[in-house]
Amino acid sequence: MATTFDRKHRIVVLGGGPGGYEAALSGAQLGADVTLIERSGIGGSAVLTDVVPSKTLIATAEAANEIAGSGELGLQFYTRGDDGKAQRPEIAVNLRKMNQRLLRLARSQSDDMHGTLEEAGVRIVEGEGHFESASTLSVRTDAKGTDFDSFDFDTAVVSVGATPRTLPTAKPDGERILTWTQLYGISELPSHLIVVGSGVTGAEFASAYLALGTKVTLVSSRDRVLPGEDADAADVIENVFKRNGMNVLSKSRAESAVRDGDEVVVTLEGGRQVRGSHVLIAVGSTPNTGGIGLDKIGVETTASGHIRVNRVARTSVPNIYAAGDCTDFLPLASVASVQGRTGVFHALGDEVRPIIRRNVASNIFTYPEIATVGWQQNAIEEGLRGGRVFKLPLAHNARAKMHGFKDGFVKLIAGKDTPTIVGGVIVAPKASELLLALSIAIEQRLTVDQFARAWAVYPSLSGSLTDAARAMHIPQIDNE
Numbered sequence: 001m002a003t004t005f006d007r008k009h010r011i012v013v014l015g016g017g018p019g020g021y022e023a024a025l026s027g028a029q030l031g032a033d034v035t036l037i038e039r040s041g042i043g044g045s046a047v048l049t050d051v052v053p054s055k056t057l058i059a060t061a062e063a064a065n066e067i068a069g070s071g072e073l074g075l076q077f078y079t080r081g082d083d084g085k086a087q088r089p090e091i092a093v094n095l096r097k098m099n100q101r102l103l104r105l106a107r108s109q110s111d112d113m114h115g116t117l118e119e120a121g122v123r124i125v126e127g128e129g130h131f132e133s134a135s136t137l138s139v140r141t142d143a144k145g146t147d148f149d150s151f152d153f154d155t156a157v158v159s160v161g162a163t164p165r166t167l168p169t170a171k172p173d174g175e176r177i178l179t180w181t182q183l184y185g186i187s188e189l190p191s192h193l194i195v196v197g198s199g200v201t202g203a204e205f206a207s208a209y210l211a212l213g214t215k216v217t218l219v220s221s222r223d224r225v226l227p228g229e230d231a232d233a234a235d236v237i238e239n240v241f242k243r244n245g246m247n248v249l250s251k252s253r254a255e256s257a258v259r260d261g262d263e264v265v266v267t268l269e270g271g272r273q274v275r276g277s278h279v280l281i282a283v284g285s286t287p288n289t290g291g292i293g294l295d296k297i298g299v300e301t302t303a304s305g306h307i308r309v310n311r312v313a314r315t316s317v318p319n320i321y322a323a324g325d326c327t328d329f330l331p332l333a334s335v336a337s338v339q340g341r342t343g344v345f346h347a348l349g350d351e352v353r354p355i356i357r358r359n360v361a362s363n364i365f366t367y368p369e370i371a372t373v374g375w376q377q378n379a380i381e382e383g384l385r386g387g388r389v390f391k392l393p394l395a396h397n398a399r400a401k402m403h404g405f406k407d408g409f410v411k412l413i414a415g416k417d418t419p420t421i422v423g424g425v426i427v428a429p430k431a432s433e434l435l436l437a438l439s440i441a442i443e444q445r446l447t448v449d450q451f452a453r454a455w456a457v458y459p460s461l462s463g464s465l466t467d468a469a470r471a472m473h474i475p476q477i478d479n480e
């Protein structure tokens with residue numbers, strides 16, 4: 001129990017994605033009376049349409065990549081025809097089965113989370129909520145909008161997430177013009193998928209569908225894919241995409257997408273047209289903050305509609321916190337959870353550490369993956385802080401050679417005149433699993449020498465991290 005008061009603190013959480021889920025569990029853990037209001041399913045978009053299904057799809061794509069690369073490692077697949085001669089088998093993707101699997105997995109994850117909340121004593125209310133005042137939330141509990149429940153609260157956590165942004169000239173039809181939430185509904189592998197938008201979402205789906213054997217065209221409005229990422233990492237990904245046959249159209253803004261029989265036609269700025277079988281619109285998201293009464297109670301939002309929060313997830317109204325994609329912080333599931341927990345701990349007086357945005361670890365699940373944490377090279381180059389950058393290509397790593405991994409690198413960033421590690425990038429298959437060591441180094445302010453002293457297994461991809469740290473040692477030469 002965080003407090004010694006007799007009266008139970010009442011928390012209402014609006015939205016049951018990672019932000020709301022973690023806020024609700026934290027409240028229950030600290031002995032509060034917690035009600036969670038969710039309109040579609042526990043786990044939110046993260047579990048039902050975004051993280052879980054997309055990463056499950058990517059797991060199938062990774063398996064396809066491994067099979068494709070196995071010939072180089074000396075594996076052969078063949079069957080024998082009636083004449084006894086070896087024949088190459090066809091490797092086909094059963095998209096219906098793959099999609100059924102990922103949706104089943106998402107549903108079961110949602111059910112697990114529902115069960116955990118119930119066990120913790122959280123009251124779950126199905127319905128659509130909006131604020132009546134800074135102490136009351138009203139919930140529409142039927143589809144017609146005639147039944148309402150009302151909940152008084154001491155603290156509220158808003159975690160309503162975001163919805164895929166669409167273009168008025170490219171209206172999704174759920175069949176061939178798709179948002180990523182509709183992509184799992186198709187039953188046959190697209191013969192030619194046009195992906196509009198080369199941010200993280202567009203790049204991940206383009207990479208996965210390419211591995212599944214689809215012809216992919218990536219329409220990027222910027223001069224390179226993944227414009228917000230480390231430039232060397234984005235270069236590697238763009239080269240791998242192109243080498244594997246992806247058609248990358250840079251500096252190409254899509255103006256419209258329309259159906260033409262069994263095809264889609266995407267018109268780019270300047271009039272050029274691209275034809276494909278399907279188009280995925282991946283041009284970002286808009287927060288679900290409209291119509292929930294935030295303006296009525298004085299919760300400040302940005303011009304884009306994101307809720308302004310401080311580093312303990314508190315909004316401009318002191319008893320209202322916000323977590324996740326509806327805030328102006330960072331749209332990641334991991335961040336949503338930490339904001340949810342931090343906000344509730346702050347409200348109930350438990351130990352809180354304000355979130356350091358720069359130390360958030362993230363990963364892009366392309367092939368290869370890009371994992372980043374801490375200060376990045378572009379910030380050093382822009383002079384936001386001094387720093388030294390060291391990049392070690394994976395091609396030098398013995399384990400990478402054994403597996404046939406040619407693309408990728410590790411990049412360490414340390415202080416300019418100090419040996420402290422402040423950031424890093426890993427571009428490698430399963431980079432997401434290698435990043436934790438760097439995150440710990442940054443959180444604990446380890447020096448390159450301390451990091452290099454930690455044992456890495458030989459041969460291992462993580463050995464490249466300690467090698468890079470060793471290379472960044474600042475010589476201590478005694479001139480006396």
Ligand SMILES: Cc1cc2nc3c(=O)[nH]c(=O)nc-3n(C[C@H](O)[C@H](O)[C@H](O)COP(=O)(O)OP(=O)(O)OC[C@H]3O[C@@H](n4cnc5c(N)ncnc54)[C@H](O)[C@@H]3O)c2cc1C
Nearest residue numbers: 015017018019039044045046050129161324325331332333
């Ligand atoms: C394709 C894709 C892949 C991604 N992959 C990753 C990844 O690998 N790792 C990662 O960290 N992040 C990833 N993200 C980002 C991640 O999905 C989001 O950061 C995360 O979903 C944010 O969680 P949230 O709790 O803020 O919102 P959500 O998960 O969107 O949940 C919000 C919930 O609120 C509910 N809600 C909204 N309004 C109301 C209302 N008025 N009343 C009741 N309920 C309401 C919604 O129904 C929803 O269930 C990905 C995003 C996309 C698009």
Ligand SMILES: NC(=O)c1ccc[n+]([C@@H]2O[C@H](COP(=O)([O-])OP(=O)(O)OC[C@H]3O[C@@H](n4cnc5c(N)ncnc54)[C@H](O)[C@@H]3O)[C@@H](O)[C@H]2O)c1
Nearest residue numbers: 197198199200201202221253254282283284331363364365
């Ligand atoms: N692996 C992960 O953790 C993961 C995966 C997906 C998304 N996310 C989160 O979601 C956030 C948003 O990513 P996102 O990719 O969905 O959105 P985004 O806003 O980052 O990218 C959308 C891209 O579409 C481009 N675009 C916009 N209109 C266009 C047009 N008409 N034609 C061509 N291109 C156009 C934009 O320039 C932009 O580069 C990420 O920053 C990340 O935090 C995380």
